[in-house]
Amino acid sequence: MNATLYRLEATRLLRTHTLLLLVLAFAAFGAVGPLLVHFVEDLVRLADPQGELAGTDLGLPEMTAAEALGSHVELVAPLGVLLVVLVAATALTLDASPGRSVFYRSRVRGTARLILPRVALPALAAVFAHLVGALVAWGTTALLFGAPPLAAVLAGALLGGVYMAFAVAVVALSSALVRNTLAAVGLAVLVLVVFAGVGSLPFLAGWSPGALLQGLVLPAAGMPLTDLLPAVATTAVLTAGVLALALNRSAAREV
């Protein structure tokens, strides 16, 4: 293992303020999600201040902590994951510039040595940001709806982190297939959308990687995290497979 390349990725995250922005974004999702649920009735009225809704009793059911955390996940699933894909793509599309590609590939022997730090550090950053977001969501939820069990919520968020690692691995593969950063982002998003679509089929829902993002909601809904074990297994296998394919394709790439 060449520690230099891991240090380089850590420096990239810190010096370009990528980690800070990622954490702030997830923290914002953590605050906004539960607040949206808490003020949903007021928001509906604000949307139509002079209309029929103004004097109507909407009769919305009472919101719960699980719904507040679920609202946070609804923000993370599209926007948070997109941010993670962007962060990973900036590190992984090293062949987008021929000059930079030659610099690394003529010096670093072994594709795994070159690529794995660029997967590991963005994945760790995504997991960390997701945990921070979950903590903020838990705090806001506790303030507005009552506190769900913190340890279980964070453990559920860690399972969501497995999905983040999967997303980064998908970016590694897309970066090994196309050189342009924007194209790599587009391809990765497409793959993740296809997985989400397939995972929405009722008989596959429990095995879908996307189900892991619900990990932080389950404790508040009184459901055990063990329900997600099939999805953890699927995601771990898919991540390893996608990563192996990414390394294979990247090794075959010519500058």
Add this chain to the structure above:
Amino acid sequence: MRTEETSVPGTPGVPDNVITTDGLTRSYGDGAGVFDIDLAVPRGRVFGLVGPNGAGKTTLLSVIAGMREAGRGSVDLAAGRTLLCPDVPDFEPWLTAAEVVRLSAEVAGVPVTGRDVADALERVGIPESADRRNGRFSRGMRQRLGLAAALVCRPDVLILDEPASGLDPQGRVDVLDLITSLRGECTIILASHLLGDVQRVCDDVAVLVRGRLVYQGPTAAIADQGRPNAWHVRVRGSAERLAQALREQDWVTRVAPVEEDCVYVEAVDAESGELGLPRLLAGSRTPLVSMNGFEADLESAFLSLTNRTDR
């Protein structure tokens, strides 16, 4: 392909080549690529690679550097570390110049100290930029930084693809001087379309045309092919009298007085004129003021070789 004898260091009679290719072919279809390249790069020398745009120079360099696979044939690399400096070097823009140089050595597994980093930057002429982020460097400064990043790795073979592109005239001179100073320290392969640069610093040269090697040998030998066989000869005395004497020589093909004291002379070949003119002037006791021919240059020979292949 034309080849010339190359004097190289090592065992007498056994060329000490650091890179040898045998029938190297990499085709991209439609005639693009390189074909049947038998290249021999002598160790410790500066080797030039010239050719028109699209001749396959970058493909050949990339295969030699291990960046691309050969379709057929082989590359025998009798060297430890081979580094390729591309024509447009690029680095993480948020790294300082010193950090780029240190990173270069560390990822290549070369032990490096702060002194090594400073020396490398000093050698390429950008020591004052050590702590500046390279993202805002000009192309010329990035070229120099690329060279520093390569030098700190102490390569056995350094492949430079258009190293002087993007440099101002002084920068070009500096880089050529740097390349000259590296002779003997490592083997350098220099690809350039600036034939004057190649002629100035390269010991040997290979000419690539449409993917095929049409010449390799000492630069002096190829430049020699561009020697003039016509001169303007200015004398102290009558040009007409000299013209008359020249017309009687069997090696003279054309004579024409151009001024009262100046004659245009064409000979059957360069050597005949170079030997015959001084002999004739000395024999007729005609004082010589000047004798100017077309300057021998690589460009003439290059154009001659490429045109011959194009036909």
